[in-house]
Amino acid sequence: MTLTGVPGIGVGHWTDLVGRTGVTVVTLPEPNRVVVEVRGAAPGSRELALLGPGMRVEQIQAIVLTGGSAFGLAAADGVVRALEADGRGHETLRGRVPIVPAAVIYDLLAGDPRARPGPDDGAAAYHAASTDPVEMGSVGAGTGALVAGWRGAEHMRRGGLGSSLERAGDALVGALAVVNAVGDVFTLEGEPLTGGPARPGPPAGPPAPLENTTLLVVATDARIERADLLRLAVRAQDAVAACVRPGHTRYDGDVAFAVSCGEIEADLDAVGEAAFVAAGDAITVALRLAEEEG
DSSP: OOGGGSTTOEEEEEEETTTTEEEEEEEOOSSOEEEEEEOSSSOOEESGGGGSTTOSOOOOSEEEEESSGGGGGGHHHHHHHHHHHTTOSEEETTEEEOOOOEEEOOOTTTSOTTOOOOHHHHHHHHHTOBSSOOOOBSOGGGTTOEEOGGGOGGGOEEOEEEEEEEEETTEEEEEEEEEEOSSEEBOTTOOBSSOOOSSOOOOSSOOSSSOBEEEEEEEEEEOOOHHHHHHHHHHHHHHHHHHEESOSOTTBOOEEEEEEEEEEOOOHHHHHHHHHHHHHHHHHHHHHHHHHHO
16 A cells, blocks of 8 residues: 555656656645655755745645756646646635645766756646556656665665555555665665665765755645644654664755645554654665666
């Protein structure tokens, strides 16, 4: 089961296997509540300030995860236009304005560095969104993902995109991860997935590559108010810390979105722990599929 097991959540991809880049769009039902937690020191993002405490606009229509580094943020423009055409967005005096936060990974090393997702590619990913189980591996925003660069370029291997679903009482909690980390990757139980040391020491020189990121979306049909919802994003980032070693470095742009889009009554702590497990399992799935793909 994947993130789309949460009722109303859709996921769509646009993939460039030649340029080794892509876009993943997560569409959200309304009403919803969304927050974000940024722990990497080198994020590339758009519209994240709206997800902070006290902001007037509390509801969004979609989340864009994309390759292409800062250039790839242009993909969100296409999603905004497509949402406008569908009549979705924040109501204003001059019509609806779609709210679409976005975050990027640096994947310019994987293929053609001139291959960068743009507005048409973002729109294609949006139109491909469905509630079917999420396609995973080297797809969408995970197409050009790499991991384990902190030990040197010869140790780098493919990352990718994974998703998982957990239950917390009557509530469902799903996660989607794009894994493009500087560090080595492990399961939540500590099993190595990239062959690195369980207790990494400092690298002999600067990590190569110097630009990496793990992006996460966790979502639940439990009703959680915005002030409490941050705990889910924190627990998702805790999963990054548990699975990626070293994680949250100054070379990473780790970003975790947390979404509440339902009315199920559930214990906040139980939902938080389900978010932790779902995020960790999504990271694991991404790496295992990458290994199968070679």
